[in-house]
Amino acid sequence: MTTKMSAHNVNVFYGAKQAINDVSIDVDRDNVTAFIGPSGCGKSTFLRTLNRMNDTVANARVSGDIRLDGEDIYAPDMDVVQLRARVGMVFQKPNPFPKSIFENVAYGPRIHGLAANKTDLAGIVEKSLKRAGLWEEVKDRLTESGTALSGGQQQRLCIARAIAVDPEVILMDEPCSALDPIATARIEELIHELKGRYAIVIVTHNMQQAARVSQRTAFFHLGTLVEYGATSEIFTNPRAERTKDYITGRYG
Numbered sequence: 001m002t003t004k005m006s007a008h009n010v011n012v013f014y015g016a017k018q019a020i021n022d023v024s025i026d027v028d029r030d031n032v033t034a035f036i037g038p039s040g041c042g043k044s045t046f047l048r049t050l051n052r053m054n055d056t057v058a059n060a061r062v063s064g065d066i067r068l069d070g071e072d073i074y075a076p077d078m079d080v081v082q083l084r085a086r087v088g089m090v091f092q093k094p095n096p097f098p099k100s101i102f103e104n105v106a107y108g109p110r111i112h113g114l115a116a117n118k119t120d121l122a123g124i125v126e127k128s129l130k131r132a133g134l135w136e137e138v139k140d141r142l143t144e145s146g147t148a149l150s151g152g153q154q155q156r157l158c159i160a161r162a163i164a165v166d167p168e169v170i171l172m173d174e175p176c177s178a179l180d181p182i183a184t185a186r187i188e189e190l191i192h193e194l195k196g197r198y199a200i201v202i203v204t205h206n207m208q209q210a211a212r213v214s215q216r217t218a219f220f221h222l223g224t225l226v227e228y229g230a231t232s233e234i235f236t237n238p239r240a241e242r243t244k245d246y247i248t249g250r251y252g
């Protein structure tokens with residue numbers, strides 16, 4: 001395993017309430033990592049520490065050490081805008097900008113100065129939409145609004161938007177929970193295609209989904225990391241009683 005991100009002794013508080021308790025985990029560069037666990041266990045909170053999304057939550061406080069290729073992402077001189085391009089994020093509810101399909105994808109590369117000229121920018125948009133498996137469906141309607149697409153297409157547009165700024169890691173917070181089974185299957189296929197090119201971390205409520213898309217699984221419970229290992233092991237031969245109870249459906 002080649003570590004892309006490493007977290008050590010991470011704690012997260014919302015005011016006086018502790019949501020994450022001393023979590024340490026390494027995220028592999030070449031695989032998909034799933035975070036699973038019952039509602040409220042802190043999966044999303046921990047995910048958001050990986051690109052400092054918690055900075056935007058007024059009463060949230062993070063302690064511990066989180067590194068991207070060895071670089072401390074909470075260092076005072078870390079450029080957070082740059083960090084969030086390197087560690088992109090896709091949310092539960094597709095959230096395209098109320099702008100054209102083209103602009104949704106072009107916006108990031110433009111503000112990050114990634115395109116030399118208009119042709120270059122159009123090339124980045126096309127490549128990103130292709131990687132997100134959306135190009136064929138939208139290539140003749142790039143000027144139409146991103147919000148007019150179906151839910152599944154909007155989510156792939158959001159993935160294209162993340163890809164457009166050439167990220168190293170993509171964080172996905174329950175990316176399929178608002179989608180129907182066909183759109184969900186399309187996103188799961190896409191995750192397979194993107195694996196290896198980007199380190200991917202996905203939070204999911206759905207254990208079957210975790211088993212299908214990930215190679216490594218972390219089980220969270222009550223703000224702690226109970227068990228982390230190969231997905232096949234976690235689902236067939238969990239070490240902790242709490243993991244066993246969760247995957248066999250004794251609580252959830």
Ligand SMILES: Nc1ncnc2c1ncn2[C@@H]1O[C@H](COP(=O)(O)OP(=O)(O)OP(=O)(O)O)[C@@H](O)[C@H]1O
Pocket residue numbers: 014017019037038039040041042043044045046057205
């Ligand atoms: N902005 C916030 N302010 C205060 N408490 C919060 C905030 N966000 C989350 N929490 C609390 O932190 C704990 C962890 O929440 P989090 O959303 O990370 O869990 P989760 O495992 O992702 O849950 P779910 O699967 O239901 O989304 C919960 O007790 C939640 O109520």
